[in-house]
Amino acid sequence: MLSRTAENLYWMSRHIERAENTARVLDVAHRTSLLPLDIEGTEAYLWYAPLNITGCAISYEAKHGLARADAVTHYMALDADNPASIYSCLRLARENARSVRGAITSEMWQVINDTWLELKRLPEEMDHEKFRDFFDWVKDRSHLFRGVTLGTILKDIGLSFIKLGTFLERADNTARILDVKYHILLPSVSDVGGAADYYQWGSLLKSVSAFEAYQRIYRDVISPLRVSELLIFRADMPRSLHACMNEVEAALLEINGFSGQEARRLAGEQHAALHFGRIEDAFGRGLHEYLTDFLKNTALLGREIREAYLSRHDRMLNPK
Amino acid sequence: MNTKILEKYFNEMYSDNGAVREIYESYARWLKELPDGTLERRNTEAELLFRRLGITFAVYGETDNVERLIPFDIVPRIFGASEWRRLEMGLKQRVRALNAFLHDIYHDQEIIKAGVISAQQVLDNVLYRPEMQGVDLPNQVYAHIAGIDLVRVAENDFYVLEDNLRTPSGVSYMLENRKTMMRLFPELFAKHTVEPVEHYPQMLLNTLREAAPPNVTYPVIVVMTPGSYNSAYFEHAYLASQMGVELVEGQDLFVHQQKVYMHTTDGPQQVHVIYRRVDDDFIDPRVFLPDSTLGVPGLMDAYCSGNVALANGVGTGVADDKSTYLFVPEMIRFYLGETPLLSNVPTWRLSEPEDLSYVLAHLPELVIKEVQGSGGYGMLVGPTSTKAEIAAYKQRIQAEPAKFIAQPTLALSCCPTLVESGVAPRHVDLRPFVLSGKEVRIVPGGLTRVALNEGSLVVNSSQGGGTKDTWVLED
16 A cells, blocks of 8 residues: 555544544533532633643643633634644544545545535534534544444555554543543542542543443442553453554554564554553552653654654665 | 527537437437436436536636536437547547657657758757657657547538647546446437447556556556646546556655655555656656656656656657647658548647738637647637737737637537526537557547537636537447
8 A cells, every 4th residue: 555545544534533532522621610629720720631631732822821611622622723623633634535535435535524514614603502512523423434434444454544543543542631630630539439539530431431331340439540440451441542552453463564563563562561551550650650651652653653654755765 | 498500510419401310310319208307307416426426626726616516418429430430540540640750759850851840840849858859668659648639510520629648637527427327327328339438447557558668567557646636636546446556646656776666555666657647847856847746856767767657758748739730630641651531620820920910810710729728728719709808818929929829710519418498509529538558549439528608619627618428329
C-alpha cells in the first residue's frame, strides 16, 4: 500500500476517534459542572480539565484567559482556529478521507461527508442543551463510522491502518482522561465510598462508557483503585489501555513489513506491560508517573509507526 | 414533444423531410411509445446515481459549489457500425501520423528538411521540448492516449476540431454514462445491439504495459494525479481503481539512480510506467517549472534514461497545438503516404497578415481560439457574442495576433436531448479516445458532449455543456 494512502487512513480514523473523545470529555465536564464541588474557583478548576486532557490549555488562555464553561466548550467543540476542536477533527477526517476515496468504501465516505455537512449546518448560537445533543451526535457519528467501516471495508492492511489510528488515539485519550481526572478527584479520595465520590468517579466512568461495566465487574462502591484498574488493565473493557494495545499490536502484526520491526517491538513491550502489570504496582509508583510513562511510550510508538510506514522522506533511498 | 427541426443544422435523428434516420428508427419508436413523464423520472434517477457515485468535476474560478455534477443527458447519441468504422479508420490514421511526427521532430526532423513544415513552427513552439531530442521511446509512441475532438456537419462530413495529445480527460464519463444507461434502460439494451465500451480500462492497461521499458516483463504501472483538488481527480481515481493500479501523487514517488520508486508501507517499490495526468511543466522541478510541487525531482532524468515510461510522453504538446493542427493532413501524406480520411476545419492563422485582416473584418461570424488554450476557456464564438465582447476580444487579438487562430462557425450537428420543455435538438461534438501501444486501439464510442443551452455551440463542461452516452449500433 502507498505510504500516503496508509497515512490518510490512519489520520482519518485518529481524527474521528479524537472528535468522539473530545465530545466525551466535554460531555462529562458538563455533567460534572451540575454537581456540587466544594472548592474555591470551581468553574475554572473544573474547566481546565478538558483543556488539559486535550493539551490545549495554553492556546485557550492566549485567546480567552480564564477557563469559563461557555468559552471552553465553544473553543473545544466548534472553534475552527483550534486544531484540536471537534470541528477541526471532523474537517481533517474528511480531508484525509477525500484523498483516499479509492481506498475506502462509498458508504464510509458518505458517513464522513454527511457528518461534515451536518456540522456546518449547526446553529450559530448553542446553549447548554444544544451542546449536550451535539456531543451525543458526535458520538453517534463516530459509532456509525466505525460500524460502516467494519461492515463494508475489505479486510486488508488498509483496515489495519484504520484500526491503528483508532486505538492509538483511544489509548492516548483514556490515559489522559484518567490522569487529569485523577488529580481533580484527589481531594475526595479520603471520602471513598461517599456520595461525592460516587458521582465524581461515576462521571469519569460514564465519560468512557464504563459505568455499567464497572458495576457488573466489581459490584461494589466506586474506588479510585478499581476505576484505574478497569481503565488500564482490564482487557475486556473496550476503552482500557490494555484493550487498545491488544488491537494496536494485532494491527501491527497484520501490517508486518520489513521496516516496522521497531514499531512491533515497542507495541509488544507496551502490550506485555499491560498484560502482566498490576494496579497495585502502578499505584505504588504513583498513578501520574505511570500514566506519564505510558503516554510517552505511546507517542514514541506513534512516531515509529510514522517513520516505518507513513513517511515519504527519502530515508529509504537504498531499495532492496 | 418538440420535434422541430433546426433547418440550418444536420439533425442526427431526423432527416430533412422529417423522417427518422434509419439508425434511430428503433429508438424513436421506443421513445414514442414511452408513457409521458417516464424520461423525466428516469432522469431524476440518473442524477441521483451520479451524485451518489460522486462523479463530480471542479470548475476553475468558482469558489462555492466546488464539486459540481456534470449534467448527463439520458437520450443516447447513435452511430451506425459502418459510419463508425469509417471514423475509426480516420482516427487511427490521424493518431499514427501524429505519433510519427513527434518521433520525427525529436529525432531527424525529416519533415522540416522536406520543407513541409517550417523549423520555426516546430522549434520555436514553447511546447517543443528540446530535452526530448534524441530520446528513444518504446514503439516510437509519444501520445499513448489521444482524445480527438470531432464535429459532424453533414451525413458524411466530419471535421477534426482539435487533437488532444497531452492529458485528455473525459473517458470516465464515457464509461459511467454507459453504466448508467444500462441501469436506467435495460429494455433498450435488450432491443439494440450496442457495441460495448466497458473494456476501455483493460485496453488502457494493455497499452500502458506495452509502453513499459523493453526489458521489463512485469511492469509496475501507476496513475499519477496532481491531487484531489484537480478538476479531473475523479477520473484519475476511477481509472486507477478500474485498472487495479496505485493512484499516486508526485510526493509518493522519488528517483534514485535514474530509477523511479514509490513509497509504500513495505518500503520503496520501483515503478515502470506512469500514466501521468500532470502537465509537462509540472512533472520535474529540476527541468521544468522549479517551484512545482506536483512533480518528482529527477523524473526527466529517469525518463530519458529509459528506466520509466511516461504516458503520454513529454513534449506531445507541440503536435496538438492549434497552429500545428493545420499541418496534420500534410503529416498524414508525408509519413503514411495516405490521403487523410478526416478533414481539418479550415483555419486562419492570425500570424499571417492577410488572414489577420480578413478575420478582424469578420469577427461576428467566426470562432477565435487561443493557439495554446484548451477546455473552451478564452475563446470567442462570434455569432453568439455581444458587440462589447467582440470589441474586447479584438483588442486582445491586435495585441498579440500570433496567439490566435480563427475558424468558421461550424454548424455542429444536433441530437435529441431532454431539456425542460421536453426532447429537443441540441448541438453535440464527439471525443473518441485513441490508444497507441504496439498497435492503435479504440473502443467503439466516445464522449459525446452536448451544449444544453438552446442554440449554444459550446459543449465544454466548464461552459454549461453536458454529456451523452454514445452508441455504435450494428447496421
